Amino acid sequence: MFHNRQNESMLSSFVLPISLVCLFALSALILTFLGSESYKHIKANYDDTAEATVAVSYLSTKVRQNNRENAITVVHRGDGDRLEILEHIGEKAYRTVIYCQDGVLYESTFLDGQPDGLAANAMRVADLDALRVRAEGSGLLKFEVTGKDGAVHAFSQSVVGVGSLEAGDAQ
Template sequence: MRGQENQRGRLTGVLFTILLFLVFVLCALFSVLIGGKVYENINARAEDTYRGDVALSYIANKVRQGDEAGRVFLSEDKGVTVLKLEQSIGDSVYVTDIYYQDGRLWELFTDSQSGLSVGDGNEILECSEVSMEMSGGLLHIKTEGKGGGDLWLSLRSGGKAHE
């Protein structure tokens, strides 16, 4: 009889060890699955923030590069607000148009007499909606959505209103 009790004790010990191992494996599996979901959420949030920040930084750097007296202004073209940055190269006047359309930020660099307009530019970045307003010498740029933000730029030139 002692042999049977001894075998039951061993069997119980082996089953307990196997069950404990299975619990450990399941905990590890759930930890990996939950960690993957957390990583996915963090990555999505970082991507949203990145797109909003890059759009603001891109526009701010372009404005800072092209900030000359009376050469930075907003206009409307086909129902789209366009930030225009004019510059003289030789005897010609060139314009950099920056605008938001169809979920993307666009840029068009062209001669002011070329006849090109909204829709002819190059895609810069896919992002949430970007809006721009100018009040005196201040340019307000705003991005919508989860990673949205806003930026106020004080134009050294004062913009077209200060000519």
């Protein structure tokens, strides 16, 4: 009889705490795994949204900086829309082209008329799936920025004067 009570006492003082510790460790591992999966999902969504937000802010700032008569032109091409900005500094004219190609938003600034200036001076701005720009009348630009996650971020900005060209009319 004494031996049975000793076994029960050993069971309650050793096995039960060990099993509770193992249960706690298993629960902690499961929670850590679930938390890491949630974090990865949240981080991926944040990265996609951040890139689109950078593009929206960048485009808005560029339009505000160059809001002059006949400075901004929207060019519609087969491979996507482009925003072209013409700026005169001293005796020279510079053209800035903002476009989306292969999932990346680029800016290229070069001397107006410079051959191969677009490709030679392209700088990455943000990762995007698409950029769509429309000129509504002569005083409004409508932008649609499609992020890597497929979400479309649309905004409009008023301008002094804007031109719109089809691919055959563009330089």
